[in-house]
Amino acid sequence: MITKRIIPCLDVKDGRVVKGVNFQKLGDVASPVELARYYSECGADELVFYDITASAEGRTLFTEILTETARTVFIPLTVGGGINTTEDFDRVLKCGADKVSVNSGAIRDPSLVGKAARLYGDQCVVLSVDVKRVNGAFRIFAKGGRENTGMEAIEWIRRCVGEGAGEVVVNSMDTDGVKQGFDLELLEKVCGAVQVPVIASGGAGKIEDFITLFKTLPGVDAGLAASIFHFGEVRIADLKAEMSRNGIPARI
C-alpha cells in the first residue's frame, strides 16, 4: 500500500538553513547538505529546499548546495523559491532536483505551469499556494504571503492542475506558525477539487496533528513541516511509529 509521506522543508538563504535548527548530533546545523543527509537517514520521505535568497550570488550558492545534496542524498528532492521561468526549472533540474515548486511565479505568469509541464512532465511541476481566509473566503496570497491577489483559492488550484501541475502543496497562512494542527477545512476543499497528490503544510505542532490530518482526510498524501523537525519537537522516527500504530501506512 502506498505510504503517507513526511516531508521536512529547509529554507535556504545565502547557502545556509534559516528558521533555526537545533540538533545536537549535527556539527554544522545550518548546512543544508548535512541537514538533508540527516533527515534522509531519519526516514524523511522527501525533502523540500526553498530558496529565499534574493541576490545572484545567493542563487549560485543555492545551486551549488543543491548539486552537493543530490550527490549524497537519494530520496526525492523538490526545489522552490524564485521559480519564474522555464529556465529556472532547467537550472534546478540540472542540479538534481526531481520536482520544482512554483508559487508567485505562476501567479505572475499563469502560462508557466503549462509550459513547464509540457517540457518536463506533470510529475515534475508542483503548485505551491499560500492561502488565507479573507471575509470568510479562501484567497491566494503572493510574494511569500505579503500580497492578497484576490483570487479564489480552490478555483486557482483547479486551474493550475488543469494546466498540468502534478502535485499541490497547500500552505494555510491561518494555521501556519500556530502549531495547533493543519487547516483541515481548507485541505478538505482542495482534496475534493483535484485528483493529484495533496501535501498539507502549516500548523503542525506535534505528532497528533499528523495523525489527525491523515485520519480525517484520507485524500491528503503528505504532511510538510519545517521548524518542528528542525528543533527536534517532532522526531520523524517517532512520528512514523505513531502513524503505523494508528493504521496509517508509513515507510519505516
Added chain:
Amino acid sequence: MTAIIDYGVGNLFSLCCSFGAVGEEAEITSDPETIRRADRLILPGVGAFEDAARKLRESGMDRLVKEEVSRGKPLMGICLGMQLLFEKSYEYGEHPGLGLLKGEIRPIAERIPEGLKIPQMGWNALRITGSSPILKYTKDGDYVYFVHSYSAVNCGDSLLAVTEYGTDLTACVGKGNVYGCQFHPEKSGETGLKILRAFCETEAQA
C-alpha cells in the same frame, strides 16, 4: 564502468551520482564506442513512451542496445526505460518497444479501483515473486519510490516483484541479462542503492 544511455530523455544527474554512491564508475553517454566498452548499460527515461521510443530509434540507440544485450551485456531499464524493454505500449495509441521482454505497457487506470490517484506517486512496498541477482540484497516489504501512470502486464516469467496499489502492479522484472525497475532506485534511499549495487555486481553472460 556502467554507461547511462543519453538519448535526450530526462535528467540523469542524480542517477549518475547514485552509482558513485555504490562505488561504481558511471558515465552519461550517447557515444557508441563508450557504450560498447561499458560493462553494463542503464536505459533511463521519463516522459511519454512514444516520444522516448522515437528518440531511441532516431539516435540509433535501439539497435546498439539490442546488439550489446545479445552479446550478453547486462542492461537495466528504469521507469520509462523499463517500459521500453517490452514489446509494445498502449500509451496514447499503440507503439512498439524494444521487445527484449515479453509483455506490454497498459494504463494503471484500467486496473486499479476508482479513488486511487494517478500517477501512483510515492513510496510503496515490494513483494518479491521471483529470484534474481539484482534483488539479492532486497527483501519483501522494502520500500521504493514510484512515479508512474502505466505499468507492464503479461510479463510472464520475467516478473520479479510487484507492488500493491489497489491491485498488484509490476515493480521489477528480469530475464537473462535484461532487468527493469518501474520505480526509481536512485531515489529509493538505501533500498534503491542496494538494487543498483546488485546490478553492478552482475557480469556479462557468455
